[in-house]
Amino acid sequence: MSIPTIVINRLPVYLRELLRLEAEGQSVTSSQELARRLGMSSAQIRKDLSHFGEFGKQGTGYRIDFLRQHLQKILKVEREWDVALIGAGDLGQAIAHNNSFAARGFRITCIFDSSSARIGTTIAKLVVQSTDLLEVTLREKNIRIGLLAIPAEHAQKVTDRLVKAGIVSILNYAPVNLSVPETVRVQYMDPVIQLQRMTYYHL
Amino acid sequence: MSIPTIVINRLPVYLRELLRLEAEGQSVTSSQELARRLGMSSAQIRKDLSHFGEFGKQGTGYRIDFLRQHLQKILKVEREWDVALIGAGDLGQAIAHNNSFAARGFRITCIFDSSSARIGTTIAKLVVQSTDLLEVTLREKNIRIGLLAIPAEHAQKVTDRLVKAGIVSILNYAPVNLSVPETVRVQYMDPVIQLQRMTYYHL
DNA sequence: TAGATTGTTAATCGATTAACAATC
DNA sequence: TAGATTGTTAATCGATTAACAATC
Numbered sequence: 001m002s003i004p005t006i007v008i009n010r011l012p013v014y015l016r017e018l019l020r021l022e023a024e025g026q027s028v029t030s031s032q033e034l035a036r037r038l039g040m041s042s043a044q045i046r047k048d049l050s051h052f053g054e055f056g057k058q059g060t061g062y063r064i065d066f067l068r069q070h071l072q073k074i075l076k077v078e079r080e081w082d083v084a085l086i087g088a089g090d091l092g093q094a095i096a097h098n099n100s101f102a103a104r105g106f107r108i109t110c111i112f113d114s115s116s117a118r119i120g121t122t123i124a125k126l127v128v129q130s131t132d133l134l135e136v137t138l139r140e141k142n143i144r145i146g147l148l149a150i151p152a153e154h155a156q157k158v159t160d161r162l163v164k165a166g167i168v169s170i171l172n173y174a175p176v177n178l179s180v181p182e183t184v185r186v187q188y189m190d191p192v193i194q195l196q197r198m199t200y201y202h203l
Numbered sequence: 204m205s206i207p208t209i210v211i212n213r214l215p216v217y218l219r220e221l222l223r224l225e226a227e228g229q230s231v232t233s234s235q236e237l238a239r240r241l242g243m244s245s246a247q248i249r250k251d252l253s254h255f256g257e258f259g260k261q262g263t264g265y266r267i268d269f270l271r272q273h274l275q276k277i278l279k280v281e282r283e284w285d286v287a288l289i290g291a292g293d294l295g296q297a298i299a300h301n302n303s304f305a306a307r308g309f310r311i312t313c314i315f316d317s318s319s320a321r322i323g324t325t326i327a328k329l330v331v332q333s334t335d336l337l338e339v340t341l342r343e344k345n346i347r348i349g350l351l352a353i354p355a356e357h358a359q360k361v362t363d364r365l366v367k368a369g370i371v372s373i374l375n376y377a378p379v380n381l382s383v384p385e386t387v388r389v390q391y392m393d394p395v396i397q398l399q400r401m402t403y404y405h406l
Numbered sequence: 407t408a409g410a411t412t413g414t415t416a417a418t419c420g421a422t423t424a425a426c427a428a429t430c
Numbered sequence: 431t432a433g434a435t436t437g438t439t440a441a442t443c444g445a446t447t448a449a450c451a452a453t454c
Contacts, residue, residue: 100395171398
């Protein structure tokens, strides 16, 4: 009935590759070409897309702009999203300065930190706010997405506050598993975990 | 015969949680406790571990230090790894300053950049080298792991050079899919992809 | 002993793939 | 028309789960 998560997880990868093909000036592609470029099977791409409708033409493949637009609608990224950044340390600052977020539709519109040394400073044109203002500001701005860039020790209790403040998607840069209600999604960004997934295969 | 990748991918998450439990002063745990903390089923944890041996005791569970050590051996992270960082821009600098790598066994030992403005500067006690020296330095230091933090446009051609220079694991921060031989592993760090995996579920 | 938890089996569930009719 | 590629089906393959004997 509902679309498997594993399928949803691949859609952004398809979307990114379509944008790349467009940037390269191509206007049509095929499941075969996409599969080759992404290192997967063409059957899987066609199967994944078939969950959402018919986007291609027999014999010719897919119009890139058409498929891209549909994927953006499906993923709800045809719009812009306001996101909150929690943590203004080294990592938080790097995130705030990374213009890839805004370039791809995720606008960092507020930054929070608990250290008085950082509150009131300006990072990427935003004044760092006290975490005391978390709930008020998130509700006021109706923000649903949080980027969590604080030490692991504080991650769970800040997460609980984010959830209470109406956040439903958390991108967690802290190297710790978070407990959230079923209505809330968490994705993890831990580079060391990723490295450890590869060293297993070293001789 | 060989262990499924999906199992290998979960082991670092188990390891991270075991380290956390140790830090909290606990010395014994169970598949149930781990499962609850990680939001998964206890059967899956036991099944995953059973690929590698018998680490627990009926009735009491797992000694944390014992299981942690075994997971570290299995993942080959009981040792330290030297890694190369390619890219000394904002992102590269943030990576270089992130002490979580060294704290968890991945030592960044050289940094490369192609911009003459950055070559020769010092970041996190390392002098930025010209990418011209990539092959020579990696061979000399026998480095197998690369962190790729350069613009998407250059990622594939630098990847090809890394592979030729003997790199077998790449953590790719550039928002682009990489083509590599089967002997080489790539993991991706693209925060926007992660965000797009969550917006689908928003109302 | 009684209670708890492992490691493992078999069943269930879900994902991937190969193949092909439809059709551009 | 001939060639190419889709969307879909059915078969295969793989992963997860429930259940429980073994045993600490």
